[in-house]
Amino acid sequence: MIGTWTGRKTLVTLLASFGVVFAVNGYFVTEALKTFSGGEDQHPYLQGLEFNQTLARHAEQAGLGWRASLDVVRAPTGAAEVVVSVADRAGRPLSGLKLTGELRHPTNSARDHALTFADEGSGRYVAETKGLTSGAWEAHIASASGDPFEATRRLWLR
DSSP: OOOOOOHHHHHHHHHHHHHHHHHHHHHHHHHHHHHOOSOOOSOHHHHHHTHHHHHHHHHHHHHHTOEEEEEEEEOTTSOEEEEEEEEOTTSOBOOSOOEEEEEEOSSOGGGOEEEEOEEOSTTEEEEEEOOOOSEEEEEEEEESSSOSOEEEEEEEEO
16 A cells, blocks of 8 residues: 555645645746737827827828838848839939938837938938848837837838
């Protein structure tokens, strides 16, 4: 006979089982909170208050008929180049804009990269950034000179 199963053994086994479950859950919760805080926008209330102004800027841009194409390519050096081409309603290139932007990682804002664009003429603007991993990124481009221009695109970097 192996031994008798007592109420004490049952209690110890039950408490040990729950202890293991709680310890594993605690570990997973801690790791999840360290890697993603749950909130990406630092000021969601203020962003909500400015929503009507954002809609007005988008309407003004739509009235101008400006269009943009965005692409990201990996340079031979390993850096990534974000290329923006801007054209007016008639398809003529728009040069002379001062564009800034950001490449945002969809799940971790600590991996975001600021972009400063150089005007290469003929409506083509290029920004180079290093240290990007492959995968999905969101490009947010805006005019720094007060022109009503914003563009947002999801891009895939290889």
